[in-house]
Amino acid sequence: MLQDKSFAVETEVSDLSQILSHPSLAPTTLRRIAVMGNFPPRQCGLATFTRDIYKCLHKALPQARCDVIAMDDRAEAYEYPPEVTKHIAQDDVAAYRKLADDLNAADTQVLFLQHEFGIYGGPAGAHLLECLDRVTMPVVTTLHTVLENPNDEQRRVMEALIRRSSTLITMAHKGADILKRVYDVPSEQIEVVLHGAPERPLVDSSLFKGPLNVEGRQTLSTFGLLSPNKGIETVIEALPEISRRCPDVIYMVVGATHPNLIAHEGEAYRDRLKQMAADLGVDAHITFINKYLSDDDLIDILQATDVYVTPYLTETQITSGTLSYALAVGKPVVSAPYWHAVEALADGVGVVCPFRDSDAFAKAIIGLLTDDEARAAMSARAYHYALPSRWSAVAASYIRRAEADLDHPVTAAAVKAFALCPAPSWRAVERLSDDCGMAQHGRYRLPDRAHGYCADDNARALMLMARQSKLTALDERKVDMAYRYAAFMNHAWQGERFRNFMSFSRQWLDEGGSDDCCARSFEALIEVVRSNLPADLKLWAKELAQRVLPHVMEWTSNRSRAVLLRALDGALGHVGDAAGLTALIARIAAQLHGAYRDWSSADGHSWFETALSYDNARLPEGLLIAGVRLNDAAMTTDALSALTWLMDRQTASGHLRPIPTQWFDTNPDTPAQTHPLFDQQALEAQATLEACLTAARLTGDAKWTAEAHKAYGWFLGQNDHGLSLITDDGGCYDGLTPHGVNENQGAESVLAWHLGWSALKAAN
Template sequence: MKFAYIGTYPPRECGIGSFTSDLYHSMVGDINQNKNEGFIVAMNNSDEKHLYPREVKLTIQQENRNEYIAAAKHINKSGADVCILQHEFGIFGGRSGVYILSLLHRLKIHLVVTLHTISNNPSYTEKAILKDICKMANVVIVMNLKAIDFLNDIYDVPREKIAFIEHGVPDFHFDQKTIKKEFKLEKKKVILTFGFLSRNKGIEVAIKAMPKLVKKHPNVIYLVLGKIHPSVMRASGDEYLQYLRQLVKSLSLEDHVIIPNEYVPQEDLFKYLYASDIYITPYNNEAQITSGTLSYAVGAGCAVISTPYWHATELLANGVGRLFDFHNSNQLSDILIELLDEPETLNAMRKKAYEYGRKFTWPEIGAKYNKQVFNTLQDEIENKGQYFDILVMPPFSLKHINRLTDNTGIMQHAKFGIPNLKHGYCLDDNARALLMALLAFKVKNNYKALEFCPIYLSYIQYMQNENGTFRNFLSFDRSFLDEVGSEDSFGRTIWALGYLLANSPNASYYESGRSMFLKAVPIFEKLKSVRSIANTIIGISYYLQRNPSDDSMTELLSRLSVKLVESYEENSSDNWRWFEPFLTYDNAMLPLALLHSTEIHNDDRIRKTAFRSMEFLISKTFSNGYLSIIGSDGWYEKDGKRATFAQQPLDAMAMILLFKQAFKIKKDIEYLNKLFKSYMWFHGENDLRISLYDSETNGCCDGLESYGVNRNQGAESTLAYVISHLIVLQAHKDFNRELFAQKRSSTKNVREFN
């Protein structure tokens, strides 16, 4: 899956920037060994210039509305599946950050929003903006349970749209004694506060608590690690910092309170957290729904003392930390003295905080975000049909198939939408037509399709030679045009016959298909073409669904699969994971065959080859977020340039079949996404943004050319479209059935648990 993240980003000095970076690396990076992709859209202040890391692909100047609109276009074209927004009013332009709406309203992908600030007394504009953002979002993530009530009661956000995921913490580990020695603090009791400084942080309250503490514990120091918040600095300079330093001086605490006014890198920050004995967040009021500094302190296993703002009240419950009243320096002094007087109590608090903090390290939080996004997309499929939006699919029709089919078989070519009798019939198309008819009856219960089956079956039977091979071409006057057809036509016929044996609607068709299939078996191991081998593997796999005890056929399947794997191993390299030194036609059939074989053999070598080659093919055909088929006008040779045009519908069908089988094995919802995108290639989501499906004829144009579409509508292209249409419907039905089963199982488990 591919994510687009919007937020501030390092090296910009901002707490949300650190959060965005940690979230990105936990979802996309190597922390969870996932295969996600992502990029950052970074928010800038107009006077800032930063040297961003390579994952930042775009920046937005906070007060430039046009750049928000341009960013929406960039994201929509990027191939991203989900946009993940970090929302804080102050990082976006316009009144109360209204400019972000210009971007969000133009997004054409899913939206996940993490809210860092939620007011229980918002201004009219703040409330209107946040309501609008939440309405557009597929899921709204909060880091405090109280925030769920606020969103529901004040902003009218449905509870089922809200997810609670804790603020993540980096997974650093340091030894306190070693770090204290490094910082020359081994003889000191260290009390720490860190974060951007502003008047609502209440640092003066903690400073006023120090004189009483220093009398009892003269080896104490209070380290206020951080610098003046940039927005405070722009508004009033370092006034607050000078106030704090003057307060320190007036209380004669120069040797006990240190305020360096520096932004500390994350790793150094955690060293200070591990070096500290007690951590304080003395905020001045309760209206703080999320505090990253508090989460960091708990995650590092600090003994935390805090005023009872919203996040602290929740996070420090059950003995994880201690609370003191707002502005109450004397109460804070007493708690500090108590803890330093009782090392066992202090250490017990540290241990409890550390154990609790293990639950929300960034690897854990990244996994929760990935799961939440996955579940959200599942809900979209069930409720809105995002990936199987059958409302955008035209009605299923066999009109053009009927037009092309006569008593002999299906004719291979058409001039525009009219059958071209001059070119007669071919085995490839009649095999595909048999597959289509069986699939249409299975998926749509279409009896017209069932009536086609004897026609296509009789054509195949007529073309089979006594030695098991098949002729391919037949003229319109029913004269043979060849003695032995191509290996490709042989393989496609075995695929269709195998599918018939697994899905036969009656005994007569089954016996006819079985006779032809078994007669052809001696040819299987003589095949040289990798595509004919692949199609034959698929046919055997279907045959074994009905005949699982046929050991000789199982062994034959294994040998043919190994042939494909060996071809892959002979031709692949680090940057070319493929079965041949070129990509040509029907490419997806090669990994598809191994995925079918994997279902039967569960062979790790076959499975790895299937998925590696599939991912390679995806990388060459989905780089722009839509299916871009390798063109037959030059193909794509290794170390050469790929041909863009003369794209064939057959390849789109093969990709759809591949993604359906991949989802069946891995249950990765991204394959469903790509399945539907591959189908939409027929309807204009392609390099030219032109539809190949003809709603007047119900046929499919023969290819995508540099000048537009080839308007001829032969059997191959139309069958590829109709089969693709049916596979989408079948995948939709199968997925919903599985989703229902999972929910029923989940409900059963909950009942048993209760």
């Protein structure tokens, strides 16, 4: 490595200490921070960036403890340097949860997170959310990629990341624009901080050429891990013309081959480039430096460069560390028009050429190599442009933003604010439906006709249509589906109660459904009356609800009472008279509250029954609705106590563990860890989600918002297996088994996912 290279050329650039314009840091309260990302010796640009962020923060905050968390992408850990205090396997879900606990326990004030798709485990890196769901400190997230057209999984993770980050740092204004335009991120949450770069004086390139054996030659260079997306072919194709006009030119391709490429094909790609150069007769004008170089050695090569070239092949690169380094040492740049280059090289800072246009690259490079005055002027402009990217300036920006975030303490509830994924596809709902109604069960994705239909699921399907109509205008096909489910429910009513089970041959298999089925069917009618479905459908629902109403006191199970309380509260102002409905609410609520008083005890059993079963969260939800409606403080307090008690038993390691079927009708006061974990069903997650949303709405307590999000996360993979239960076509697996997901997709599960999403959407 060259030493003592402080030979400044005579340009408009003055001493570096006089140029750096970033304000010095005020006294800081930061005493414990953490930095998370990849880290050397892992070979990738993000690892280098994380190391440099750590170094500049550590230098700027000498009094602070800085923990470094590195991600492992292989079974054996890397031989990390001492500054790495923890490393976790990217696919180990439990490790993310443990990390959050450790950061919280250490009183970490700020987590500086590096985010790139592909370095965290789970679908689109969703495992990272297992940590972010649990940390209670501000999270300052540096986005190394901002996708303009994400797929569903990427959008889901990105929106969750946005909601959990106090600040989003992007290294280009284009990234800020995408965040605002595509993800609706407010400007005040975004900070644009240039990619960091070293602090070196602007010097003549000839001072560095001797040790590289290129003295007296005109030098081009491209550096970074070698892979096909770098577009090296574009410059090789330009070399015949460049070398004809500039016979002493040498193109240095600097960097080891990308480890992923090595794993698949070894050095075949590099060999193809060499052969291409030989075929074009320019092999004497190109040299490959196949090493993973230290920063100092790399910058030496950059300072020996006359023109730096980035001929990348795609526009969607929001930041380039190599471009940032080249500009920081004042290199004239000729580049393809990827996002970072278009922004950074504007106003004469560099030259932008079309993708894969070797003629344009040749013309631009020749123009700079043959005009010393133009090259020197561009060098000065590049150096001035990059002054804010010096690592000391970057550290100042990060610390100032973190200090500002500390002025707004982050609670667990705030961190766990809703992060809705895109609306589920309707294909799964349509697949399970025919001209009779919705099939009850699925065999994998197929409707299982052997089990026919049930009013329970058709009532839920009708509720979904009613709720969706209030969120968005339904197209003609969905309205037709609503009529179909309504027709099923109309046929199910037998004068005193609803029948439930129907065979595929359309024969009723019972004389009357359970109390729970009847209450749920009545609630579906009320939902339709309050919906934006067609007027005649609402009129039908109102007329049938008025016929059903005199029978509701006959349904006496605790769950039917709870569902009726929600339905009757919703009926006020729409069906029946207010006084009569309020009297019904009072009578039913007294019965449900009586069950709670009978079975709850001073030793901590805060429940309505001796055991837990299915749809448990409906019980406290119904009682809470009634307590608030009747202004009954005791009823409201007991409802919230019961919901809190239930959530304690449904929470494990910070995520939802719905009461599994193997736990039904057993002693719920036994510690959760000793109970069977499976099977866990989507219905429980939906009921929990909706009950917690109701508690948040009626009490204004943000902790219930966090609990609702916990239930929502169960569908997305925040569960005991770390597996998502939802599918791209809007389906939902029938729960979690000891071995993974239950591959069947029945109506109850599919509708639980859609109804849960709709409830969250309405709450947002």
